[in-house]
Amino acid sequence: MTSMPTDRANQDALAAIAAARPLLVAVGRAGDVIPGFAAHDLLHAGPPLAADDARCGALRGAIAGALLLEGVTDDPQRAAALGEAAPWRLRSADSCSALGTFGGVISASSAVFVVENATTGVRTFSAINEGRGAALRYGSTAPESLARMRWLDGEFASTLGAALRERGPIEIFPLVEQALQMGDDGHSRQKAASALFMGALAPALAMTASDAQVAARALAFLAENDFFFLPIGMAAAKGAMRAAEGTAGASLVTAIAFNGARCGIRIAGDARWHLAALPPIEGAYFRGREARDAGPVIGDSEIMETLGLGACAMAGAPALARYVGGSVAQANAFTDQMYAVTLGEHPRFRIPALDGRGTPFGIDARKVVATGIAPVFNTGIAHREPGVGQIGAGYGRVPLECFRSALAALG
């Protein structure tokens, strides 16, 4: 398990991630701001889908919704069929440094957060979170879901963008640091970070909104959406991970993601995805829902675990532990297990319940294989049918197979 070149490479990779200073610099239209984005691209979460991979319900609905929003047709059935064929091209968001939340698809007119790692200058992108309930990222093409998306991509995004220009870039990790002192795990619980973000932007938003009603609508959405911060955190994490990518010999994990058909990870020392079948999810279902209602896992948000958040920080998020049907003891056990498979402790993200100990930081594929501890990740659980929305929350374990494959590739 010891390999000096890999040890050194991992320390370099870890240092590059720790040095990241991601800033939210703008809100823009995907087609305008994402380098390499082509007019008919549809960016999906997770590793690239193979031609014969099944498209899960949420993804199919999201593709249809994207075409409806792009104004290609008014007919949801026709939109779904059109989206499967040229000129439309389904691509992994990862291929252009973007991320998808759950089934959410980014198309040309999607409003996206533009996050820049000030240390490297690299930019990353993620779509605005729509909130809970029937959302396009869960595949809903209901009129109210599309109307909300139009408002988000239009009035709301331009209001947010203007506020950000007035205020100047928002540094993201200080908000995450503080949110961890307030019971967030940085992944499945974003209540504190979302509230802190609102506080950081609200004065400039009130100042720059085109009128008081516009300001009030934007602030009401920010106040009610306690997942709002998630995609901002994801883009920040991606920018940090990008700084470690290409570190020859490093077994540090830079991405964990799901495309609704497969699970994939990447390591810093190898550009390829290492795939396995989707893992099962344990958790708690909302009233009236059960395991057989659940759709497959999809989404890029497990990038948070690679940064030392999510399941890594579970010991600091006891309210989340209850929400997913677990106990404080289980939350502590998850964090303990993540200490066993990580390279260090995060220098800034700290767990108040552990007297301020840094979170488990830098999942090491070698340690995973050596210990046989499959890393834990937090996740929401969505209904298998498009558009129903979230039906629970829980956790899963990234299959060991992914890590064995990555190590083999490292040689």
Place this chain on the structure above:
Amino acid sequence: MTSMPTDRANQDALAAIAAARPLLVAVGRAGDVIPGFAAHDLLHAGPPLAADDARCGALRGAIAGALLLEGVTDDPQRAAALGEAAPWRLRSADSCSALGTFGGVISASSAVFVVENATTGVRTFSAINEGRGAALRYGSTAPESLARMRWLDGEFASTLGAALRERGPIEIFPLVEQALQMGDDGHSRQKAASALFMGALAPALAMTASDAQVAARALAFLAENDFFFLPIGMAAAKGAMRAAEGTAGASLVTAIAFNGARCGIRIAGDARWHLAALPPIEGAYFRGREARDAGPVIGDSEIMETLGLGACAMAGAPALARYVGGSVAQANAFTDQMYAVTLGEHPRFRIPALDGRGTPFGIDARKVVATGIAPVFNTGIAHREPGVGQIGAGYGRVPLECFRSALAALG
């Protein structure tokens, strides 16, 4: 230690407190909205000051500041002297259902929160928190402290009041419930509650502010002041405690307060204050400060402990435990000790780190005397000289003498 009439009385008192539903209904001028408030009243924190009780530095500065703000004179020295004599009258805020934070004095033109317990209709009052640093409630009469008070009592209070009229009353305990899931103790840490309060009011504030600059200034103050919620919580707690007052035979503690000269408690079964010398404070000092810089304890905020918050909820506030120089183990020990001297567990205020157990609720003077465990309270530590401000934070223990005296009065 068993006395059936007292047991029953205590259960009645506890039920009355648990049934409270405090609403923030308005922001108004003290002289207009506090029943029984006379034009030259100056309301101070804690039990009534005796003629020969020393006035601590913070209180002396706050009295001078009140007269400067009332426009009686422009000369701080003269203001201090004038405030000691007729027609000015120093009264305990408690005598008109109001509360003082630290040395803060409420005079006729002070803006106050009006909180109504919807269950009983009783109204309680507290002044707006000025934030950290050189503040009038720490006795600062510096020009910037007075300018901030004028803005708070004027533009800010009327902006807040208008927003509240637009939105309608804000129910206070749901915010506290959620804040406890976010690392607040409900007393010395108010970061989450303040952020949640801002979220609840910001949309209406943007809508009703006289212009965008006024809205932006108000929102910036709300976002920066992470103690903002404290006086709102105090007035809510007071409204709950008032519902238990006058329960014959009850040994449940309804107030813990300090006036800078003495410590006092009251119990539900007896209207009198039971006094003792001020207890020492343990804690952590900000850089460059030490114990000999500390002024005496003053303030009504320990009403939060009587409601099951503050030191009672310390096990749920690990970030606060570190802030006051303690450990998570010590925080857990404080909460454990409070379980030993309380009548029950709060039905709504829950500690996530204890798997959602209700906070220790209803300090019982009998249990305190029987166990010899002096109840813990959280507090800020201010400099002994007027106007320097907060120099640390910590905790103290309410002297057993107060509880013995209360039990003796109960007979």
